[in-house]
Amino acid sequence: MGGLTGCAFKPISWGEPTGSPVPTASADDALEVAEDYFNQSPDSGAKMLNEGITTMQRISTPHFDARLDRRFAGETLSAQTVAQVFEQGAIRAPQGFELVAFTLQAGHPYYGETDTARAAAEILVAESTVIPLTAPFGVFNDTTRRFAREWVLVILAVPAGAPVMLQIRDEGLTVAVDLRSGAPVVDEAWAANTGFRERVGIKVIGDDQVFHRTLATLPTGALQKQTSRFSFGIKPQASWGLVPWNSEDGWAEKGKQWLRVSTGARVAFEPPGNPAVIMDIDVVNSFQYVEGTAAPIPAHRPKTITTEAIYNGEAVLDVTWLVPGMESRATITCNPVGELRARYSDHPDVSAEFTGAASPISFTLAFSPLEEEW
CATH class of the missing domain: 2.60.40 (Immunoglobulin-like)
Structure with a gap:
């Protein structure tokens, strides 16, 4: 008798498993977005980011569990990619800016969310601008132990070369992952949450x-x-x-x-x-x-x-x-x-x-x- 803790992410192949980003649209063909552009997919279903680099970095805290699947930083994103956030065609960053995009796959947090106990996801740009990610996976179902949506695609414009971090605030600690490199910020908070990542x-x-x-x-x-x-x-x-x-x-x-x-x-x-x-x-x-x-x-x-x-x-x-x-x-x-x-x-x-x-x-x-x- 006994028990296993944790979850299993479904492996998904997006065609190009690793390597450099794959350009699929030219800057001339793409629509220029605003300097404060931000978009987040609202619907269910797997999300693709063919331009991105496979990362597979788990981010887990008491009330949050996900995998940073792919990440991208560059000038343009294809019509196929941005259609997932209901854009009508390829997009490009304005002069002096870049597009940063990433996909997250939901896992199974140890503790379900409540009105008073939940994790807060956000993006920190240039160490000063905080952009909240509101319910990236929708509502957590305490019966099935699953979120309403398994995937989310996020796209935003940032100053060229600016640091961009994905942060999860939970129970007084904040863990962070660099969205340019895919590497975590290995600090006391990251170390404290080791048991949630390594189950x-x-x-x-x-x-x-x-x-x-x-x-x-x-x-x-x-x-x-x-x-x-x-x-x-x-x-x-x-x-x-x-x-x-x-x-x-x-x-x-x-x-x-x-x-x-x-x-x-x-x-x-x-x-x-x-x-x-x-x-x-x-x-x-x-x-x-x-x-x-x-x-x-x-x-x-x-x-x-x-x-x-x-x-x-x-x-x-x-x-x-x-x-x-x-x-x-x-x-x-x-x-x-x-x-x-x-x-x-x-x-x-x-x-x-x-x-x-x-x-x-x-x-x-x-x-x-x-x-x-x-």
């Missing part, structure tokens, strides 16, 4: 396991001592993968990522009845992550959860760790600890305690780079 597949090794332990009440007064058997079953999945940012905790510290595991926890106390036994599970100290020979790492979130909430379906136990994620394998160990109490129908709650030795259960996580088609 990891995680396989959970180990069958569905159940932790058992006996317990006894600590009665007072005329109450009789009661015994019970606690069963805690786990069937983990790691489909969330390793991510450098999450919506609860924000950005992971440098060199680490957030690992979230869905435990599929099930609980039972036998025999059931009066009193009903409830446990406030100390999740932080009940679940440990061990990578190689390093010291065990306690869980980060949640801090606690009650067996009552799990049993009644009021809460799901998803455990998060802050981990290095540098090894190919790691181990998760579960040894539930926490406060036990017996709840009577006709008497105040009574404390309880585990008896006998614990036998922790464990699972192995196998990490591997997620192979993707471009």
Whole structure:
């Protein structure tokens, strides 16, 4: 059992796979555009840029994921290319300016967009002029985990030789790619988002396991001592993968990522009845992550959860760790600890305690780079 994170881009061949731009229109035949010319394709369907150079640079942040497919900088663009932005014929840049064009293919961001959480895409020209890219792929569908449009073609006029950057602002960080060279700006923001670009597949090794332990009440007064058997079953999945940012905790510290595991926890106390036994599970100290020979790492979130909430379906136990994620394998160990109490129908709650030795259960996580088609 396990999960893979990430997406697969469909490989598309535009005929000329690599190399220099292919001129298809002369300046004499083309319509000169304004110095502030900007156009963005509004419809669905794959976009071509035969004049462009194949780039295939992934740009990924918490709420954005795309591939810079092709890029172009030059004097003219063909009628075939600009028809995709509803121009009637070939276009050319005015004197002292160039046309810059590029195509983006949408991917699958880890986190869907909401009214309050979304990435902002923009173009920075000459380090001073900012041109917003409004919803380049349309609306994000949280059910299908896809954007409404898979492709976008963007064309703009810029001063000849001026720097032109594609920027994505997301959760306080800005990543950038040079639209002339196709190279990213490798800075702290780019490094922080590495886990979104270089995705990891995680396989959970180990069958569905159940932790058992006996317990006894600590009665007072005329109450009789009661015994019970606690069963805690786990069937983990790691489909969330390793991510450098999450919506609860924000950005992971440098060199680490957030690992979230869905435990599929099930609980039972036998025999059931009066009193009903409830446990406030100390999740932080009940679940440990061990990578190689390093010291065990306690869980980060949640801090606690009650067996009552799990049993009644009021809460799901998803455990998060802050981990290095540098090894190919790691181990998760579960040894539930926490406060036990017996709840009577006709008497105040009574404390309880585990008896006998614990036998922790464990699972192995196998990490591997997620192979993707471009």
